[in-house]
Amino acid sequence: MKTVEVRTIEKMYKLGKIGVPVLRGVSLSIEQGEFVSIMGPSGSGKSTLMYIIGCLDRPTRGEIYIKEKKVSDLSDRALAHLRGREIGFVFQTFNLIPRSSAQKNVELPMTYQNISRRARKRKAEALLEKVGLGDRLRHRPNELSGGECQRVAIARALVNDPIILLADEPTGNLDSKAGEEIMELFEELNEDGKTIVVVTHDQDIARRTQKIIRLKDGKITGGDIIGN
Amino acid sequence: MDPIEPFITAFESIRSSKARSFLTTLGILIAVAAVIANVSIGTGFQVYWEEAVTGMGSNLIMIIPQEAGALNDRELDAVRATPGVVEASPLQNDNARVRFMSETKRLMVSGVTKEYQQVGNLELEEGDFLSDQDTFAAVLGYDVAHDKFSRNISVRSPIEITVKRSNGEECTETFIVKGIIKHSRALPLGMQYSFHPDELIFIPESTLSEMLDEKGYAIFASAESMDKVEGVTEEIEDRLDRLLGVMKISRMEPPYTIMKQKEILEMIQKSTGFLSSMLLAIALVSLVVGSIGIMNIMLVTVTERTREIGLMKAVGATKFDVLITFLVESGMLGLVGGAFGVALGVGFCKIIPIINLPLPPPVTPIEWVFIGLGVALAVGIVSGIYPAYKAARMRPLEALRYE
Numbered sequence: 001m002k003t004v005e006v007r008t009i010e011k012m013y014k015l016g017k018i019g020v021p022v023l024r025g026v027s028l029s030i031e032q033g034e035f036v037s038i039m040g041p042s043g044s045g046k047s048t049l050m051y052i053i054g055c056l057d058r059p060t061r062g063e064i065y066i067k068e069k070k071v072s073d074l075s076d077r078a079l080a081h082l083r084g085r086e087i088g089f090v091f092q093t094f095n096l097i098p099r100s101s102a103q104k105n106v107e108l109p110m111t112y113q114n115i116s117r118r119a120r121k122r123k124a125e126a127l128l129e130k131v132g133l134g135d136r137l138r139h140r141p142n143e144l145s146g147g148e149c150q151r152v153a154i155a156r157a158l159v160n161d162p163i164i165l166l167a168d169e170p171t172g173n174l175d176s177k178a179g180e181e182i183m184e185l186f187e188e189l190n191e192d193g194k195t196i197v198v199v200t201h202d203q204d205i206a207r208r209t210q211k212i213i214r215l216k217d218g219k220i221t222g223g224d225i226i227g228n
Numbered sequence: 229m230d231p232i233e234p235f236i237t238a239f240e241s242i243r244s245s246k247a248r249s250f251l252t253t254l255g256i257l258i259a260v261a262a263v264i265a266n267v268s269i270g271t272g273f274q275v276y277w278e279e280a281v282t283g284m285g286s287n288l289i290m291i292i293p294q295e296a297g298a299l300n301d302r303e304l305d306a307v308r309a310t311p312g313v314v315e316a317s318p319l320q321n322d323n324a325r326v327r328f329m330s331e332t333k334r335l336m337v338s339g340v341t342k343e344y345q346q347v348g349n350l351e352l353e354e355g356d357f358l359s360d361q362d363t364f365a366a367v368l369g370y371d372v373a374h375d376k377f378s379r380n381i382s383v384r385s386p387i388e389i390t391v392k393r394s395n396g397e398e399c400t401e402t403f404i405v406k407g408i409i410k411h412s413r414a415l416p417l418g419m420q421y422s423f424h425p426d427e428l429i430f431i432p433e434s435t436l437s438e439m440l441d442e443k444g445y446a447i448f449a450s451a452e453s454m455d456k457v458e459g460v461t462e463e464i465e466d467r468l469d470r471l472l473g474v475m476k477i478s479r480m481e482p483p484y485t486i487m488k489q490k491e492i493l494e495m496i497q498k499s500t501g502f503l504s505s506m507l508l509a510i511a512l513v514s515l516v517v518g519s520i521g522i523m524n525i526m527l528v529t530v531t532e533r534t535r536e537i538g539l540m541k542a543v544g545a546t547k548f549d550v551l552i553t554f555l556v557e558s559g560m561l562g563l564v565g566g567a568f569g570v571a572l573g574v575g576f577c578k579i580i581p582i583i584n585l586p587l588p589p590p591v592t593p594i595e596w597v598f599i600g601l602g603v604a605l606a607v608g609i610v611s612g613i614y615p616a617y618k619a620a621r622m623r624p625l626e627a628l629r630y631e
Contacts, residue, residue, distance in 0.1 A: 084544015109543035
């Protein structure tokens with residue numbers, strides 16, 4: 001099944017009165033269980049493409065299908081619900097709530113769904129355990145290392161069992177050892193069947209995925225399938 | 229969304245910046261404190277009023293001389309003879325030095341006749357009130373007998389009273405305590421002629437005027453009932469004017485004024501009106517300032533947490549969820565200010581009797597505590613509407629990328 005499909009996406013950003021094209025007709029599809037990287041130099045539109053796939057931004061033109069259902073004309077409210085249930089985001093800068101514990105951070109997406117307090121707690125604990133932070137539940141982000149923060153963020157992204165995990169330069173703020181651990185975690189998750197898209201400009205990161213989509217000046221310039 | 233979650237978020241946010249939150253809510257705090265203090269003072273007065281009316285009797289008529297010696301025995305007889313007057317007593321107050329054992333205190337001495345017991349609504353704890361035959365007998369107010377001196381004064385004890393004449397000479401006499409008045413519910417009206425009976429020493433008027441070498445006094449009379457006060461007052465006026473040769477048509481000012489208990493109470497209530505309107509003005513200004521303060525700090529908070537708002541939206545929060553999150557926070561800020569304000573207002577009221585402000589002890593009605601909190605909450609929420617709306621309509625991606 002196609003988890004995500006985008007058809008001839010165009011995106012213009014307005015800078016003052018001038019419209020700057022960021023994406024110029026991008027089409028792609030991602031199958032269930034794939035581990036894909038989107039590569040390109042900065043300004044190529046790779047992050048924009050990822051956020052459009054994640055329904056966090058709307059394309060100027062083009063259509064998006066999630067689980068083969070068209071979502072590009074849904075209301076803001078419906079998109080918020082969709083993001084909450086089907087998409088998991090991982091960011092370069094983690095974006096954890098500094099005042100809340102690791103466990104509370106992981107619980108956050110569940111608070112916007114109808115999930116009981118006890119179920120949320122259980123789920124958050126189980127996921128933190130899974131990413132190797134079972135002993136850090138009560139720690140706040142400033143008491144955790146960068147790698148640990150990113151693992152909290154991954155646990156948060158997984159908490160509503162999304163059909164796709166979208167990561168924007170997930171190792172960009174980490175040292176190579178922590179970055180390596182994060183990539184191993186992604187590989188593990190993918191082996192469990194999770195569909196993952198990683199946006200990166202790092203060749204070494206991209207090479208560890210199964211498929212690389214190369215983007216330049218808002219267009220797909222090529223795709224490599226990497227045989228394992 | 230889980231309805232409890234915004235409260236936890238708000239609590240964590242406020243807790244993480246205590247000093248800022250406190251300063252923000254200062255306006256609300258002062259406003260609520262001022263309202264609580266104001267209402268408490270007003271209610272205190274109400275209670276005081278009711279007690280004064282029942283304690284001293286609202287059928288009291290006070291005739292106060294405007295010139296020294298204007299009212300004398302002739303006028304007193306005329307008042308006593310006026311139909312509708314039950315009793316009338318002269319009343320002359322003077323500052324005196326009072327010695328008991330080896331202690332000396334400054335106290336107020338009242339020269340009265342036996343009728344004052346009925347007029348002043350006094351009940352005796354011990355002994356008897358003054359009679360016409362007494363000369364050097366004294367009846368003590370409750371506090372004079374029990375609190376003013378280190379040792380209780382009992383009936384038949386001798387006390388020494390020293391008064392100063394207008395020519396500077398002093399006159400000392402020894403009095404025997406004849407009676408002690410029960411703790412009185414009548415209240416100090418803060419006027420020259422009405423001190424709290426608990427703090428007075430009553431001696432015969434004739435003795436006091438001899439000691440002072442001065443004639444003339446105020447006349448306190450009681451009417452048969454409250455609804456007769458008006459008519460009796462007019463009748464007394466007519467009789468005194470005739471006696472003193474006051475011509476109404478010549479618009480001559482009579483050398484006395486007549487005050488009714490009711491009027492005095494109204495006068496005092498008016499004097500508290502100034503304090504009341506000042507407190508209300510403070511409350512209103514503070515409320516506006518407080519509201520702007522909360523709005524300002526919420527705008528700062530929303531800007532500071534722009535990326536957090538982006539994240540909330542990325543993980544499934546709708547506009548409404550974001551709106552509620554920030555409205556709860558601003559409402560909670562208001563409520564915290566309100567709670568501290570109530571505490572400050574009640575505290576202020578507790579201090580009033582301690583620092584001897586000339587006000588009856590304030591009484592805080594419980595419903596005003598809730599009104600205070602409710603207004604604080606409402607101001608918090610209203611002030612938060614614009615910042616929360618601003619947060620809610622942020623575009624998620626722009627918010628996430630905000631630097």
